[in-house]
Amino acid sequence: MSVIIGTLTNVALLMYLSRRLLGVPVGWGRTLVVAALQNMVGWYAAEQVLGTLGVTADTPTLPVLLVVVVLGGCIIAFDLIVLTVLEAIIPTWSVPTLTSVVTGFPSAVRRLRRYVVIWWILLKNGLTAYIGPAPKRDLDSPRVARSLRKALTEAGVTFVKFGQMLSTRADLLPASYVRELSKLHSDVEAEPWKDVSPVLTEALPRPSDEVFKELDETPMAAASVAQIHGATLLDGTPVVVKLQRPQARRQVTADLDILRRLAVRLEKRTRWGRHLGVVALADGFADSLHEELDYTVEVGNMRSVAAASDLLVPTPYPELSSERVIVMQRIAGRPLSSAAEQLAALSDEQRAELADRLLSGVLRQIFVHGVFHADLHPGNVILTDDGDLALLDFGSVGRLDRPTRSALTMLLYAVERQDSIAATDALLDLMDRPSGLDDRELEREVGKLMLRFGDGFAPGGAGTMFAELLNVVVRFGFRVPPQLAGVFRTLGTLDGTLQLIDPDVDLIGIARDRGSELAQSLLGRDAIREQAEHQLATLMPMLSRLPRRLSRITEQLEDGTLSVNIRPLGDASDRSWIARVGSQLNLSLLGCALLFGGLFLLTRAAGPMLLPTVPLWPILGAALLFVAFILAARVLAGVFIADRE
Incomplete structure (x- = not known):
């Protein structure tokens, strides 16, 4: 028993001294193993060394003690060397702890099953050859883009939405990928009412029969995350109820974890992954998707867009809504994607007026209020029974600050006036200036683009124009902010929606005209006076102190006592380094x-x-x-x- 206690004491002492002397957080597991092995070898080595030195029972205590201390120091030094080498080869952070292994074993098994499914999907679509350290060279092929779209569709809702997000980044992906990923959809069969009704029961502040007079258990529409049910409130008001699927949040959370792990692996092992910055993309996508799963955010988005637009927006009922349920006004009509007969019954003048109303409303959202619907595909625009337009699905809403809106307005104004210099200056205000930028060459490229699309006869319409503009800025080394890419994506998607309303619509021409009007309203005399008053009010505290400060400086100059204090190490991080x-x-x-x-x-x-x-x-x-x-x-x-x- 005494031998066991002595051994454990020696091991504990070696562990403590090793970690303390290294001064860095080394894992307990590897320290325990090294200390235990060293304890086993150390006793034998110490006996051999003491025997070689001729130490006997009659040797004085002090010299023997000094020798033992030196031997113990050698043992500890050897421990430190081994731990340092292990830390260099296999860092502590890369080895999971025993606790994490035990507690994370069930989720690891689930991830393994999901990895097998995803790998099989990639293998079936011929994509495994593109994720290794030496991928095939036809990465930009339209065939690969189609295979990627099919693989994302098979992988489920999270990967479909990730592909939809990637389709908005024309500044990062080739045009073939943007076209294919824009076709992604996630419509699925509805879940039985008995499975989704507990979500509604949990979300409502009181029983459903005390809230709804009628509630249709057959959904009006279904998607991968939610499904829509018609209902009537007790006062007879028709509403719709958007219910999140019971397993949606758990499935999305699990898939997001896998998606980020895949992104880390791709960024480490592939050149295209590092070029795209897939880890940052995955993190940004995870944040936006978590926000989209919180329906209280969508309720706030609906109210913000309603305040920023003259288009119809359903009125939500916040007191009946929660993180997983939205109760909102029901708007009678059909989505543009299935309203071909209703549109055909309208006259050409009515259709042109509707297209102009939709585009003008979206431009006002973007340039005046800075809050805009960022996913205006035909399924999210309703043609009402009385011939008006309404917007649906506010899970994706973009926001722009005032400087960005001003720069965008100036860009439209410059395009309308065919002014390539002003357009280039607006682009430089919108995005960070890349190093080594050739301003004159950029002006020429922007000028050619404006001339090409200025007459309205260029093939491809507005979608092509926005894609070409993004190609120009990316070719010159600009990094497009996500919110700005969202604007281009919104306008590009809106072009296809407007074509359904009026095939002869000229989005570029209307946008230029409306841009000129917006610029005049935002940069006119009243707007300039209001901006000047705002700036003056901001500067007043500083201006009121300016005479006193100038007086002190001139007095010190006259007396020869003026000094300048510089703190080159004022930042705590600099001092720490x-x-x-x-x-x-x-x-x-x-x-x-x-x-x-x-x-x-x-x-x-x-x-x-x-x-x-x-x-x-x-x-x-x-x-x-x-x-x-x-x-x-x-x-x-x-x-x-x-x-x-």
Whole structure:
């Protein structure tokens, strides 16, 4: 029993000293293994060394104690060397802890099953050859884009929505991918009422029969995340109820975890993954999808768009809505995607007026209010029974700040006036200026683009124009912000919706005319006066203090007492970095000094004898080498930890 207690005590002591002396968080598991192995070998090695030195029971205690301390130091130094090498080869953060392995085993099994399914989908669609370190060279082929669309569709709702998000990033993906991914849809069969009714029961503040006079258990429409049911309130008001599927959140959360793991692997192993920044894309997509799953956010989006638009928007009932349920006004009509007969019954003038109303309303959302519906495909625009237009599905709503709206307005105004210089300046205001930009060449490219699409006869319409504009800015090294890419995607999608209403609509021409009107309204005399008053009100506190400050400066100049204080290390992070570097440098210098001192003493055979066969100087030299090894291990471990941070 005493042997077991002694062994455990030695192991615990080695673990504690090793972690403390290294000064960095090394995993307990590897420290325990190294300390246990070293304890097993250390006893045998110590007995052999003491026997070789001639230590017996009659040897004085103090010299033996010094030798034992040096041997213990050598054992600890060896532990530190092993732990440092392990930390360099297999960092602690890359090895899961025992607790995480045990608690995460069920989810790991589920992920493994899902990985097998996803891998089979990729294999079946011929995509596995493009995710290795040496992918095939026909990555931009339309065939690969079609295969990717099919694979995302088979993989389920999360991957479908990820593909839909990628279809908005024409600045990152080739045109063939944008076209294919824009075709993605996630319509599925509705779930039985008995499965979705608990969601409604949990969300409502009181029983459903005290809220609804009638509730249709057969859904009006169904998608991968939610389904829509018709209902009537107790006062007779017709409404629709949007119910989130019971398993939607759990499925999306699990798939998002897998999607991010795949993104990390692709960014590490593939050149195209690093170029696209797939980890950042996956993180941004996860944030937006979590927001989309929270229906309280969608209710807020509906109210924001309603305030920013003269188009019809359903009125939500916030007191009856929750994170998984929305109760909203029912608008009688049909989506444009299935309203061909109703549109055909309208005159050409009525259809042109509807198209102009829709486009003008969206432009006002974007350029005046900065809150706009970002997914205006034909299924989200309703042709009402009285011949008006209404918007649906506010899970995807874009927002633009005032400077971005002003720059976009100036861009439209410059396009309307065929002014390539002003258009280039507007682009530079919208996006960060890339290094080495050739302004004159960019002006020429923008000018050619405006001339090409300015007459309204260029093939492809507005969708092609926006794609070409994105190609130009990407070719010149600009990084397109996601909110700006959302604007281009909205206008490009809107072009196809407008074509259903009026095939002869000229989106570019109307946008130019409306852009000119918006520019005049935003940059007219009243708008400039209002902006000037706002800026003056902002500057008033500073202007009121300016005379006093100027007086102090002139007085100090006259007296010769003016001084300037500079704090080059005012930032705490800068001070921390310098302190860390200085500490590493000091430890390195001290370790080198101790190393040379220890080597010098080890070579000294003469001097006082510690034991009959052991001189004192080599023992002291070994002690100095022990300290030098500790300092070296501490410096190296600190370097590895800093690199990971």
